[in-house]
Amino acid sequence: MLYSTRSKLIASFLGVSLLVGAVSLFIGGQLLYKAVFSEATNRIRLDLNAAREIYLTRINSVKVSLNITTLGDEFRLELKRYDAPKLVNRLRRMAQHAELDFAGIVTGEGKTLCRIGTNPVPIEESQPVNPIANLALKRGVPVSGTVVLSREFLSAENPDLANRARIQLVPTRRAAPREAKEEASGMALAAAIPVLDGDDLLGVLYGGILLNRSTTMVDRVRDTVFQQEIYKGRSIGTATIFFNDLRISTNVLTPDGNRAIGTRVSREVKEQVLTEGKMWTDRAFVVSDWYITAYEPLVDIFGERVGMLYVGVLEAKYADMRGKALTVLVLIIMAGMALAIGLGYLLADKIMSPVRRLIKASQRVSEGNLSPQIGPISKDEIGVLQNTFKDMIVSLEERDKRRREESENRLLQSEKQASIGRLAAGVAHEINNPLTGILTFTRLLLRRRDIEDKSRSYLQKIAESTVRVRKIVKGLLDFSRQTELDREPTELNRLVGSTISLMENQALVRGVGIAFEPGENLPVVTLDRGQFQGVLINIIINALDATETGGNITVSTGISLSASDTGRKGVEISIADTGCGIPPEDLDKLFDPFFTTKEVGEGTGLGLAVSYGIVQRHGGTIRVQSEVGRGSAFTIWLPVEELSERRKNTGC
């Protein structure tokens, strides 16, 4: 019982903390996710800006290096002279310094004069289109930016470049369908500078970097923007340059650890960035992982969207951050729950300990210890319970004491009776023999005729006294005799009625009225009719003796519960007179043997004691109520045995 109360308390504490925990975990998780995600998105936007700066700076560096070359006087001189071998040498040095993949000079007519590739001075008539040089020629101003280069142009420039540019398309989930199996064109950062001599156009110097399979740009972006941050063995930041939707330069890795060149972007990104020209920032599944990404379109020198620039950070890092925060939250909740258990335990203990003490105390009480410890009184409802318990113990104790006193009294009474009985027995035996002598010889003497009158009257007195002694001894013997009760089922009203009719003559003689008020539906009582009638006669005679002429005696019967025997069912016979009454100081001596208020010679003082003994042996009690000058009422209570009930029910 105790444990279940404790468990209930702990369970409710736990329930509350679990509920609160679950709700805060859910809401906290959501909030955390949003916060982390928006933080990551903001960062990736900034990172994309940085990447674009690097991209543009690189274009600018190509342009600057070309520009510086065109400014040299020797260059102009060699160009005027069309001194191809020297120009090629110069271009090669420039390309080496500026890390250019291709460079060359186009004449004002658009013919390639020379270049740094394997075929430095072309002699063919038909030459592939050089888009950037042509644009510079056409506009007459320096041009720089992103440009798409055909396979023909690349292979004319340098077959190695054409090979580098060729990329096999890797089938990619979620990408837009594309028929071609490979991409042969290249995308490059390039610049073209018209070289002027006064107003005369000497030619156009062009040069650039092929982005296909290039690693420098994207790795620089990764290294500068993400500072080579490594998360779980992988670079957290990635950068990619797309040609159309194809990864041509990237440091996103495939699961086997290679750069994911040849894979393509998902259809949604392609549509939003390439088709619609918008920026994309969201989480996206890149090759094999979830990234928080940003894409923006790359526009070539003609204003066409030809590719995309991408940066992304591994979502795992942010997810783990969120995971860590959630773990902390879960730990806090668990700590809260542990606290709830502990608190519940302590609280249950605090609440239950007085209750437990009360339980122990009531066990003590049931074992008979009526002064158990119940500990300090609480100030709450349990305190009320404790006080009630205390009151209960006090009244139990009082009842116990009362009962003990009653039974002690009863014991004393019966001991008194027993010792009187023993005394009476001895006395009777010892006295009756000499009495026999006294009575016999007195009587024999009285028979003689020769005795003078005075002596005769003396002898007469001896005889009378002896008879009186005989009567007293007989009374004593009656009193001491613990004869077995000869019980039989009896109709009480009939017994009382017949006893009263026995007494009616005596009452008539004394001028005292005697009335019987029989109770109705009395149960049958089992009693010793003879002895019980003796009791009734004794009490009625006492009543007659106490009542003056003209007084009344009322005998009544009825059903009653015992006053002392906790409500046991029984019957009552009440004998009430209007006599002289009994003084209070005599009331408690009333049933003592030899107590009498009658004149010497009239009573032995044993009648009521004997009556009391008889009633007691029937399991009953005699109660007396009396008021001096108004009368007394003797009430005999007898228990009703189950047997008699049964007999009554079966009609016996």
Added chain:
Amino acid sequence: MKILVVDDEDIVLESCQAVLELAGFEVLLVPSADKALEAMKGNEFSLLLVDVKMPKRDGMYLMRKVKEQWPDIPILVMSGYYTTETIKEAIKMGAATFIAKPFEPDELVETIHQIIKREEHHGKKEGPRN
């Protein structure tokens, strides 16, 4: 008519002797059960008057012994201390009746006469065995 009176107290014996002799009975007094049995052997009694409570062997013992050998001799039991049980037991053992001490002389004589009359009425076909 000869009556044997058995009692351990002299005063009782003397009282009985006085009353019974005055009433015309022949009386033999003995103070104990053993003496009574002895006396029985040499005498023929019409009645035994026996006290119940005696030291050593009591009246009950004596009655048993007498009823074994002389079942026809009536026995009158007397006692100063008695209970319903003792009276019942005595009657059961064959006592004619019971008389409480102290008794009036007339009461004793009357009781004895009644017993003897009753015995005669039942017919004294066989004389008391000896």
